[in-house]
Amino acid sequence: MNQGFQSFLKQWYTTQPASNLLRQEKVLTEKALQNLFGYFLIQLGNAAPISFLNESRIKHKVLVDDAFDTKDPSFVGIKYVKADLDFLPIANESTDVVFMPHTLELAEDPYLLLRQVDSMLVPQGHVVITGFNPYGCAVLRFRAQSRNKWLRHAHLVRLRRLKEWLEVLGYDIKWQVHAPVYCFGKPGSEQPGLVMWFFKALEWCEKVLSKVGFDFGNIYCLVAQKRVDAPKLVGKRWHTPNWMSIAAKGVMPMQNRSRLPGFFQRVVCRLRRLKLFSFLTKKTCD
Template sequence: MRNLPFQTFLSHFYQTPKGLSLLNDEKLLIERSLDKVFGYYLVQMGMTCEADLTQKCRVSHKVFTDLALPKNVSPEQAQEFVVADLNYLPFKDDSIDAAVMPHTLESVSDPYHLLRQVDKMLVPEGHILITGFNPFGCQIIRQKMGENRQSFNRANLVKESRVVDWLNVLGYEIQKVSFSTLSCATKDVETYQPSRFLLSLEYWMDKVGLDLGNVYCVLAKKKVGSPTPVGLNWRLAPWQTVKKGRVIANSEVHQSRAVDSSNK
């Protein structure tokens, strides 16, 4: 297999039964996370599949960007497509209300550099949504050891805890972290119902902080720092002392102490 970018590989992998199972889990997580995200402009960075992952999002205008225009893209979608290197995004600062990154961090060499770029693009109170494969997910471990091991091992698989740490450093409010259901085998999503054992196992694993779902989704909001009003953060000069509501010099304090000690 050629050394294609990971998102380009996913566009083919998601057409297989194993990949389709993971894709449907991811679509469900994205739909639930974007349910209450509003705004004028949304940018999806990277096309991992032909389906519109943000179809149910309520943002007015959607823009897609990737290294190349997909083959099966419609003329309407082509007008909203920006061909660009994901390491150097050509968008203005404070111009985007929401950024969707499906496995985008797994496709670049410096994920934190990309996050800093997206942070500049987002308006205050804007949202960022990141999806990725859980390195400890059962199907992901199988893929890293199976026929697609070359592509999965070359991908920069990042744990959700690392993504949360990066967003916290940038000053984001983590609104939601969700995982797909536990699954170690390919399943038909239309008829699949998790067993009681799996549901019980997921419940207790969530209680102890262990998440082994194959796909994770992180939703965060860009917080705005409140300015400090001028005049409130004041301090007295170090050579001054407050006494009985008035400011006196330190020399006066020493003189008064000397008089008191002589009287004693």
């Protein structure tokens, strides 16, 4: 686990340019978590100075991380487990929701971490993942600055690659969204009219380009559900042997092959009743 990058994000989010990104991420995560239910919610890693779990309706919330300040007032009511995120001490199929804020960007092997999360989740459980878009305009600008070496050398995971990993593990993508475009300042009513128009135009372009697969929002949020295929019960029909369908194709079953064919059998039986063919057995005309 890259503890240096995690410490950098906690300090970087307190600065003025990055605080706008944190505000956008909080809006996305609260919208994703407020409609997920269950008994246990586990957050893996903590790369922000605030808590994203306040809007969750799940009662039991647990934070798993290498280091954590237990006196932080924003994490009141949340249990803490100290553990290495590369080796999670969570039982199989014991968690309803797993929240991963930039956790894949901190992991040495992101796909291995996803496999551990898959074993933790119950059937039909959910995983919520947030991360930086490598092609976001603000992310590109911050990575180009020489003082942001941790952000410049970070292993950012594209949303399309993350969806491929989840589909291989058997997950259904329930919800995915990018934050609005933010490049050089926070769009708001306090900005001049020309600047406000510029950000409105950028947001409109982002919505148009997102329809053809291009997203320039700096933060993305994804919700996926664990799919478990159950066997389909068909009742008593599965006991029917395949050879029984042979009778429908014109081939007589084994017990009826000693009898004569239809029309000829009826003629012979009529003659027997007239005692013309008394040598025929009774079984022939049953």
